[in-house]
Amino acid sequence: MHQISDLKNIFDTQFADSHNTRLVKGDDEPIYLPANDTCSHHQVVFAHGFYASALHEIAHWLVAGDARRLLEDYGYWYCPDGRDKAQQAEFEKVEIKPQAIEWALSVAAGFDFNVSVDNLNGEQTCRFSFQNRVYQQVMMLLEGGFNKRTEQLLKALSAFYKTTWPLQKEQFSWDCPQELEDVI
Structure with missing residues (x-):
């Protein structure tokens, strides 16, 4: 149901002419060029042809402003897998909004979303706490609105995959373990 060629066509149709940007399947690590x-x-390069990777990299592109989109990887800091606790906290802080947008893109495409703490070889943190912060950001975006490019792509995905538009809060849910509900 979720073909990468469809996502590439949807993205390129929306942004190749207006923003001179294309979605590109990469062989290794994702990067914006x-x-x-x-x-x-401009190229939004996602990893290994994975649909989820493409949505995630698109979300970063949708967050980046005009000046950032002129810089490789938007000029942001990135510390790879193996982060210590402080580095992981910084990583999660800057990932909240992109992952919230990725979640919205996933819902519009009818695709399952999972937050990513992206630190398999580093110090582990509470994934549920991070997911709660991403969820809260989604709720704020639904209430306050998405930027023009994001809304444009959300509408295109929703039309292609025949999902509910506009997005509704009820479409975003996750199961928080009962013992953690009071903690987060």
């Missing part, structure tokens, strides 16, 4: 001497268009 602005247009340069060897490639005339």
Whole structure:
């Protein structure tokens, strides 16, 4: 049901002309590459042809402003898997909004969403606490509205996959373990 070629077509139809940006299947780590001497268009490169990776990288692109979209990987700091507790806290802090948007994209596409703490070889933190912060950000975005590019893509995904538009709060739920509800 969720073909990467469909997602690429939807994204490229929405943004190739207006933003000179295309979604590209990569072989290794995901990266954003602005247009340069060897490639005339900006590239949102996702990992290994994975649909979830593409949605995640698109979400980062949707968060980035005009100036950031002229910088490789938007000019942001990235510390790879194996982060200590402080590095992981910083990672989670900057990932809340992109993952909230990724969740919205997933709902619009009828695709299952899972938060990613992306630190399998590092110090573990409470995934449920992070998911709760991402959920709260989704609720704020639903109430306050998404930016123009995000709304444009959400509508296109919803039309293609025939999901409910506009998105509703009830479409976003997750099971928090009972023993953690009071903690988070």
